[in-house]
Amino acid sequence: MNQERRQYFRINGKVAVDYKVITEDEMQHGRLPTQFQVSPFFLLLTQLHEFSHDNSYQLRKIAQKDPMVASYLENMNNKIDAIAHAIAKSDVEFENLSAQEINLSEGGLSFFSSEAIPVNSYLALKVVFEDTYTGLLLYGQVLYSGEQEEDGQYKIGVEFSDLPESSRLIVARYILTSQSRERQQSDEQY
CATH class of the missing domain: 2.40.10.220 (predicted glycosyltransferase like domains)
Structure with a gap:
């Protein structure tokens, strides 16, 4: 092993x-399998996690300069996540x-x-x-x-x-x- x-x-x-x-x-044909029929929403949460990961550095920088703006952006991110979870729950x-x-x-x-x-x-x-x-x-x-x-x-x-x-x-x-x-x-x- x-x-x-x-x-x-x-x-x-x-x-x-x-x-x-x-x-x-x-x-070898692609990064993600295409062998499954999935709706456009199937990978929604995965994509949102990827965006959050990509934006985490910028959010930390914003928080250092303006904590109020960073807090607002974090709340917006949480709203988007809540909507995505509701869609994914009904779709998966x-x-x-x-x-x-x-x-x-x-x-x-x-x-x-x-x-x-x-x-x-x-x-x-x-x-x-x-x-x-x-x-x-x-x-x-x-x-x-x-x-x-x-x-x-x-x-x-x-x-x-x-x-x-x-x-x-x-x-x-x-x-x-x-x-x-x-x-x-x-x-x-x-």
């Missing part, structure tokens, strides 16, 4: 996953996706599939975080495909390929939020 992948924080969480086996050539469709417990890091994920997928296969992945309704379209390569389990499922391990920075940030934020939630629940039990 690649030591570099083990350096990422990992979390178990409930996420909706769909995949399509593709060729390496198909993966789960009928073709089944939420399942996965293991996730910034380097990849493992999930269960009803079919074995050959090691080194390339995948187009559609991932939806149900708690935030954020959708990601990603590429990956199968690192392992476990033996069939009692329930007929196969555990599939995938390493992300050419993960866009905006997607990496969303995955990282999901992991940190999940870890924080777990710590809070653990503290409440004691």
Whole structure:
């Protein structure tokens, strides 16, 4: 197992996953998979996170010069995020996706599939975080495909390929939020 992948924080969480086996050539045609039919709103929250990340430096500079303007801009950003969440919540469709417990890091994920997928296969992945309704379209390569389990499922391990920075940030934020939630629940039990 690649030591570099083990350096990422990992979390178990409930996420909706769909995949399509593709060729390496198909993966080279674009930064995001085109194998899924998605509405224009599917990636809305991802795009807004990317804009927020791109603008964070400028907002910090504005805050140093004029905190009132920075506060106003931050409030406008929060309004846009609230609208986007409402649109995404009403638009993201789960009928073709089944939420399942996965293991996730910034380097990849493992999930269960009803079919074995050959090691080194390339995948187009559609991932939806149900708690935030954020959708990601990603590429990956199968690192392992476990033996069939009692329930007929196969555990599939995938390493992300050419993960866009905006997607990496969303995955990282999901992991940190999940870890924080777990710590809070653990503290409440004691």
